[in-house]
Amino acid sequence: xxxxxxxxxxxxxxxxxxxxxxxxxxxxxxxxxxxxxxxxxxxxxxxxxxxxxxxxxxxxxxxxxxxxxxxxxxxxxxxxxxxxxxxxxxxxxxxxxxxxxxxxxxxxxxxxxxxxxxxxxxxxxxxxxxxxxxxxxxxxxxxxxxxxxxxxxxxxxxxxxxxxxxxxxxxxxxxxxxxxxxxxxxxxxxxxxxxxxxxxxxxxxxxxxxxxxxxxxxxxxxxxxxxxxxxxxxxxxxxxxxxxxxxxxxxxxxxxxxxxxxxxxxxxxxxxxxxxxxxxxxxxxxxxxxxxxxxxxxxxxxxxxxxxxxxxxxxxxxxxxxxxxxxxxxxxxxxxxxxxxxxxxxxxxxxxxxxxxxxxxxxxxxxxxxxxxxxxxxxxxxxxxxxxxxxxxxxxxxxxxxxxxxxxxxxxxxxxxxxxxxxxxx
Numbered sequence: 001x002x003x004x005x006x007x008x009x010x011x012x013x014x015x016x017x018x019x020x021x022x023x024x025x026x027x028x029x030x031x032x033x034x035x036x037x038x039x040x041x042x043x044x045x046x047x048x049x050x051x052x053x054x055x056x057x058x059x060x061x062x063x064x065x066x067x068x069x070x071x072x073x074x075x076x077x078x079x080x081x082x083x084x085x086x087x088x089x090x091x092x093x094x095x096x097x098x099x100x101x102x103x104x105x106x107x108x109x110x111x112x113x114x115x116x117x118x119x120x121x122x123x124x125x126x127x128x129x130x131x132x133x134x135x136x137x138x139x140x141x142x143x144x145x146x147x148x149x150x151x152x153x154x155x156x157x158x159x160x161x162x163x164x165x166x167x168x169x170x171x172x173x174x175x176x177x178x179x180x181x182x183x184x185x186x187x188x189x190x191x192x193x194x195x196x197x198x199x200x201x202x203x204x205x206x207x208x209x210x211x212x213x214x215x216x217x218x219x220x221x222x223x224x225x226x227x228x229x230x231x232x233x234x235x236x237x238x239x240x241x242x243x244x245x246x247x248x249x250x251x252x253x254x255x256x257x258x259x260x261x262x263x264x265x266x267x268x269x270x271x272x273x274x275x276x277x278x279x280x281x282x283x284x285x286x287x288x289x290x291x292x293x294x295x296x297x298x299x300x301x302x303x304x305x306x307x308x309x310x311x312x313x314x315x316x317x318x319x320x321x322x323x324x325x326x327x328x329x330x331x332x333x334x335x336x337x338x339x340x341x342x343x344x345x346x347x348x349x350x351x352x353x354x355x356x357x358x359x360x361x362x363x364x365x366x367x368x369x370x371x372x373x374x375x376x377x378x379x380x381x382x383x384x385x386x387x388x389x390x391x392x393x394x395x396x397x398x399x400x401x402x403x404x405x406x407x408x409x410x411x412x413x414x415x416x417x418x419x420x421x422x423x424x425x426x
Contacts, residue, residue, distance in 0.1 A: 001022050001023060001025040003018070003060060006059065006061030014097050014101075018055065018098075021091075022094070024087045025087060026087050031091070032048065034350070036078065046074055048089075051072060051075060054071060054072065065106065069102040069106050072099050076351050076358055077092055077356075078323060078350075078355060079319060080323050117225075117361070127184055169195050169199065173207055176205060177206070177209055177250065178206055178209070179245075179251070180198070180210050181214060181252065181254055183216075183259055192409075196415035197253065200418060208253065212240070213236065213240035215233050217258075218231065219258055219262035224357060231270065234266050234280070238276055238279050245283070252286045252288065254288065255290050256394050257320040257324070257392050257393040260321070264287045266281075266283050266287075267282075290411055291331045294334055304418055306338075306339065309339050310417065311386070311387065312385060313335065314384060315332060315344055316345070316373070317391070318395075320393055321392050332344075335410065341386075343386060345377045346376050350369075352370060352400055353366035353373065354366070354396050359399055377405075378404065388407075390407070391409065392409060
């Protein structure tokens, strides 16, 4: 797709990148077949190909409208289209550019929208504020509508052994050390995810450490069009982690794939920053989802918990893992090797509708996708006999909560098996 950049975009990093990405698109339309919003709405402009045309029009100087902005807003940024595209179009990077251009060149959003987006950016990215709100929410949780209750999960899950304290973390030191991004909302919503990860790696003689000054990964602000704020978060993390990187930490471990895909993109996002470019590239190279860390330690895990048959699970692979990071099969392979049969549902490649703040900013579409996904996940549970659903991203986990089947992070399952083995041999 040939693009004649408008004068204001010529020789700008965004214009150059947009033209390069647009140049790869061959209009084939394969992307529409795997786009969740296109499948629901049936509108070409609510699919990747249509949105690419809209961004191309802006790049060539046509003024965007509020309708343009709406179609770009409706994109989940699930990046399923990237997995489908035979031409390697980097749609995720392109839509970020298009949203920024549309936001800058359209009238201000209605006040209610601006207020909601401001509250999301400021409330969710400040752990002290968010944790206080979450604690208060738990007190009045029974009085709230079901949709809001799902976003205020219980701190303890009945599926977990009572011997597993969600807040307990080992204090042992090991020669092997890795960094952990705590996350903004995860410690307040589901603290057992990071605690379980710490316990599992401790059992494998790896110490997980946190940097005190680390903050939100930046994805939330960046994808709400506060790109400067998102990059500010990225720089703060780089500054916080760099002394530990220089001391030789092996990896920066991500337990939320939504954070992982953002941190892995630091090198790209800061490539033109003379101060941070080299450091950002190194940070991205060190960043590993927990599903990338544990497979190389599978033999050690088997020695800890065995490979005998264990209760099966249904796995929902997050879009940010399978499409954003292009990581597939690692969770399934690891759990199968530990004796856990893993079942996928029929539309495992499609988004559940969580997509960061999408479940709030586009609640109707999000709920349609949630119901569709839960129907298929429950069918997979019934077919396989599994009584738990697992995933690898806190957004998906909280979005899919319901009364019938608990939804956990898969690392919690591994942690429970280790705890049960320790109790049995004590």
